[in-house]
Amino acid sequence: MRHDGGFRWRRLALLCLSANVAVAMTAGPASAAYQASVYDNKTAFTTCIGQSSTIPQSMRTMAVNAFRYLGYTPSSYEATGFTSSTALSRVGADQAFYVFSHGDHYYTGWGFRADGGACNQAIVTSGQIKAKRLVSGYVKSANLVVASTCHLGETASDFPLAFGIDKLRSTPTGANHQGQRFFLGYSGVAWTDEMYAFESKFWKSATTGSNLGDAYYYALRNTSLLKGTAPNWWGSYTYAGVPFPPTPCYTCL
Amino acid sequence: MKPNCHPRLAPRPGRRLLATLGVLCAALVLAGCTGASAKDRGWTIADPLWSPLPQTRSQAEVARARAVAIAHALGIPGDPSAVRRERDMMYALDYDLVEFTSAAGDRAEMRLDPETHNPLSIVRLGPPDPSEPKTVTEDAAPGRAVALAAMLGIPLPAGRPSVRWMDGIEGWEVTWTRQIDGYRVMDDGVVIDLTPSGRLKGLSVWATPSAPAPANPISADRAAELARGIATERGWTGKPRYTQDQPEMVWVRGNNFWDPARSDTREPLLKLAWSVHFSFIAVEGDEPHQVILWFSAADGSILGGDQTA
Numbered sequence: 239m240r241h242d243g244g245f246r247w248r249r250l251a252l253l254c255l256s257a258n259v260a261v262a263m264t265a266g267p268a269s270a271a272y273q274a275s276v277y278d279n280k281t282a283f284t285t286c287i288g289q290s291s292t293i294p295q296s297m298r299t300m301a302v303n304a305f306r307y308l309g310y311t312p313s314s315y316e317a318t319g320f321t322s323s324t325a326l327s328r329v330g331a332d333q334a335f336y337v338f339s340h341g342d343h344y345y346t347g348w349g350f351r352a353d354g355g356a357c358n359q360a361i362v363t364s365g366q367i368k369a370k371r372l373v374s375g376y377v378k379s380a381n382l383v384v385a386s387t388c389h390l391g392e393t394a395s396d397f398p399l400a401f402g403i404d405k406l407r408s409t410p411t412g413a414n415h416q417g418q419r420f421f422l423g424y425s426g427v428a429w430t431d432e433m434y435a436f437e438s439k440f441w442k443s444a445t446t447g448s449n450l451g452d453a454y455y456y457a458l459r460n461t462s463l464l465k466g467t468a469p470n471w472w473g474s475y476t477y478a479g480v481p482f483p484p485t486p487c488y489t490c491l
Numbered sequence: 492m493k494p495n496c497h498p499r500l501a502p503r504p505g506r507r508l509l510a511t512l513g514v515l516c517a518a519l520v521l522a523g524c525t526g527a528s529a530k531d532r533g534w535t536i537a538d539p540l541w542s543p544l545p546q547t548r549s550q551a552e553v554a555r556a557r558a559v560a561i562a563h564a565l566g567i568p569g570d571p572s573a574v575r576r577e578r579d580m581m582y583a584l585d586y587d588l589v590e591f592t593s594a595a596g597d598r599a600e601m602r603l604d605p606e607t608h609n610p611l612s613i614v615r616l617g618p619p620d621p622s623e624p625k626t627v628t629e630d631a632a633p634g635r636a637v638a639l640a641a642m643l644g645i646p647l648p649a650g651r652p653s654v655r656w657m658d659g660i661e662g663w664e665v666t667w668t669r670q671i672d673g674y675r676v677m678d679d680g681v682v683i684d685l686t687p688s689g690r691l692k693g694l695s696v697w698a699t700p701s702a703p704a705p706a707n708p709i710s711a712d713r714a715a716e717l718a719r720g721i722a723t724e725r726g727w728t729g730k731p732r733y734t735q736d737q738p739e740m741v742w743v744r745g746n747n748f749w750d751p752a753r754s755d756t757r758e759p760l761l762k763l764a765w766s767v768h769f770s771f772i773a774v775e776g777d778e779p780h781q782v783i784l785w786f787s788a789a790d791g792s793i794l795g796g797d798q799t800a
Contacts, residue, residue, distance in 0.1 A: 283798065286773040287782065288725035291798075292751040296536050340777050340800060351774055358775040388800045393658060407661070410620050424800070425658065427781070431746055431797040434755075435581060442540045452616045454659060456600065459614045459693045460579070462678040464668060465797065470659045475618035 272333040272381075272481035274310035276301045277320045279339035279353040283430065286357040293434050294338055297386055301336035304441040308382070308479045310334045318355035322362045325352060330370035333481050334382045335401060338433075341387025341423075348397045350387050364400035368490075376486035377402040382450070382479050384422045386433055391423020391470035398423070398472050402487035408451075408474045418482040420450045420473035432467035440469075444479055451475030533754020534580035544585060546576035550605070554587035557608040558601045562591055564642055565691050567615065569593030576605060583759050586611050609645060614693045619661035625687035627663065629654050636665040636683040639691050647681055660693075662686045671701055676742040676761060677785075699744050701761035708788035714738040714765030717791050718784060722769060730771040732779050738765035743785045746795035758795075763788040 278298040283291050298314050305312040310333060315324055329335065340359075341350040349363035371378045379402030390397040398405055398421040406414040422440070424433065439457035444450055454471050463469075534540075551574040559571055569591035578585050586602040598616040603609065627635055633652050640647050648667040657664045662685050669679035679699055684692035715738055722728045722735060743766065745758035764785040773780035784796040 282774050283800075287780065287798065288727070289749070290751050291748070292755075296755075300536055338800070340774060342778055344776075351777065357773065359777075361776075386800065407621075408618055409622070410618050411622075428800045429797045430800050431748060433800060438536065438540060438581060451618055452598075455616060455693065456614055458659065459612045459682070459684070459695045460602070462582070462695070462697050464666065464678050464680050464682075464697070468655075468657065468659075470657075 272310045273328070273331045274305040274312035274334035274336075275325070275328050275332045276305065276312050276314035276336040277325060277339065277353070278314075278316045278337075279320065279351055279359070280316045281353045281355055281357065282340055282351060282359065291430075293430050296434060297338040297437060298336075300437060300441045301338075301384065301386075304445050304479075305334050305336070305382075307445045308334070309481050310382075315353075317353055320353035322352040322354075322360040322366075325362050326366055326370060329367050330378075332401075333380055333484065335380055336384045336386065338386040341385055341390040341397075343389060343395070348390060348395045350385065350390065364395075364397045367397075367400040371400065371402060373486065375491075376488045377490040378484045379403060379417075379419050379487045379490075380484070381418045381477075381481050382420050384437075386424070386428075386437065388424060388428050389426065391421075391468075392425045395423070397421075399487075399490040402484070402490050403473055404487055404489050405472045407472055408476065415476075416474045417485055418474070418477050418480075419485075419487075420471065420477050420479060422450075422454065422469065422471050425468040425470050426466065428467045428469075429465045432461065432463050432465055436461045436463065436467065436469055449476045449478050451477075533756040534583075535755050538580060540581060541577045541579055544576040544578055546574065546587070550574075550576070551587070554603050554605070554608060555589060557603060558587075558589035558591075561601060561610060561613070561643060562599070565613075565639075567591050567599045568595065568597050569599070581755060582757055584611070610643060610694060610696060612693070612695045613691065615691070619692075620686070621661060623687045627685060627687065627689040629656070629663065632663040632665050632685055632689075635685055635689040636663075639683060639685075639694075640681065645681060645694075645696060657684065660684055662692050669698060671742050671761070672704065674740050674742055674763065677766065678744055679742070679761070699757075699761050700759070701742060702763075704763045705789035708740075708763060709765070709786075709791050711738045711740075711765065713791065714767065714786045714788075717786050718765075718767040718769070721784065721793075727769060727771050727782075730773065733771040734769065734779075736768040736770075738767050738786070740764070740788065741766045741785070743794055745785070746797075748796040748798070749784065749793040762794055764794050 278294040280294040302312045302314050339350040344361050347363040347365050349361045351359040383401045403419045403421045408415040436457050440453050443453035443456045554574045572590040575588045589601045591599045600614045602611045632654050648669045652665045652667045654665050665683045667681045669676040679697040682695045686692050742761040743764045747753035767784050769782045770779040781799040785794040
């Protein structure tokens with residue numbers, strides 16, 4: 239009599255392997271070609287206020303996981319690893335970009351604070367970023383940029399332009415469609431716990447089949463933002479966030 | 492019986508490895524499918540954001556009928572999906588979800604309270620239409636929102652709503668903050684989004700159940716004293732442009748702002764608290780950083796809070 243116990247084990251192992259491969263494949267398209275950078279200013283929200291917080295790391299983790307799912311190759315930085323020189327050395331090649339930090343219209347322009355591990359933090363400005371993405375006559379567009387900061391999503395902010403994303407929103411008729419470009423930021427003062435709740439829902443929706451515009455509005459109306467946090471977006475509503483080669487933005491100069 | 496009929500009695504290294512893999516695989520499947528860990532320790536970002544809940548056929552039928560009636564009243568086109576009962580793990584909020592999809596591609600999502608069948612949120616998906624005439628002014632937006640809420644049977648909190656133009660929806664956002672016994676509820680209220688011509692774009696209703704108010708709440712002076720103690724301990728008082736506002740009695744839903752070891756799930760019940768707002772320069776050269784802390788009105792313990800980005 240032939241016993242197939244070994245066969246059953248092999249079959250179980252194969253089934254398990256197949257299931258895991260299937261899970262890995264459904265986790266999103268894989269590509270090593272599209273660089274993404276994720277930064278969180280942990281020091282500003284912990285050391286500089288004398289209180290620990292899990293929010294900076296959670297924000298970073300969510301963005302890394304989402305970028306990876308969408309098909310980017312993310313690298314992430316915080317504390318002493320998140321310096322202005324690190325950000326500026328990478329930003330020219332970033333097709334996706336995420337920063338959780340302080341942001342404002344500083345005397346040097348719109349920008350955000352790099353961490354650096356101390357409370358005298360350098361500012362990274364939109365002008366510096368644009369210079370890194372500037373090609374003769376145009377700005378090289380990123381696909382997906384999230385400025386998880388105060389102010390950088392305001393109408394007056396030129397931060398999206400630095401990444402080659404014009405401050406236009408695509409319409410139901412397809413007007414203003416900007417291809418594979420989407421910017422998410424916040425108008426005015428944003429509260430971190432509300433941002434965390436909002437972005438949890440935004441990323442969850444964006445990584446479960448929704449386009450980025452739908453993900454924005456789903457998250458907006460299913461998050462309590464009564465302290466006044468106001469997320470804003472520009473770009474193509476129907477864009478799903480997956481990477482594409484950069485395209486020129488001639489109106490972003 | 493031949494020995495090879497008892498593979499467990501004659502283990503081979505390969506079988507041990509496969510057995511280990513099998514156990515690991517089973518553990519992965521269980522961890523991924525049951526969500527038991529999220530139940531045990533509350534929700535974190537590693538867990539699913541929503542979880543399916545059981546629902547009887549009659550419950551689903553009631554929810555579906557209500558959703559269809561709301562869609563009809565609002566002119567939301569399309570056929571309703573099957574009803575799904577789910578729990579929002581972050582807010583510990585149960586709802587019945589119905590999605591509408593039309594042949595023309597219009598889509599909407601409706602989340603209904605499983606008990607009252609009133610909307611908790613309505614989301615009309617799709618990009619905003621800038622060609623829609625802006626016939627509703629800022630002054631007229633609250634009246635239009637009141638009319639829509641009345642039509643849907645949504646009770647509105649007392650008081651004047653705030654109105655702001657939301658760039659992201661290219662429409663008006665009208666917000667009522669909930670009050671209980673005259674005290675503001677920090678994160679509860681009704682938000683109604685209007686398109687420029689006054690159609691409903693979406694809405695949210697936040698009405699968290701509340702714990703009883705303490706019989707003898709601590710005084711505002713005591714809350715201010717506690718707040719000052721925290722500010723001194725954390726070094727805020729020595730920072731440039733330090734300010735501490737007078738405590739305000741509010742209802743809050745505790746969070747893990749002051750105790751990051753706790754889960755990210757919001758506390759299930761509102762509690763009465765003294766909210767104290769602080770402001771100081773945290774990062775050199777930056778605008779003043781804002782922090783709010785909620786001191787329990789019952790015993791002065793910190794229930795949570797938030798800080799600006």
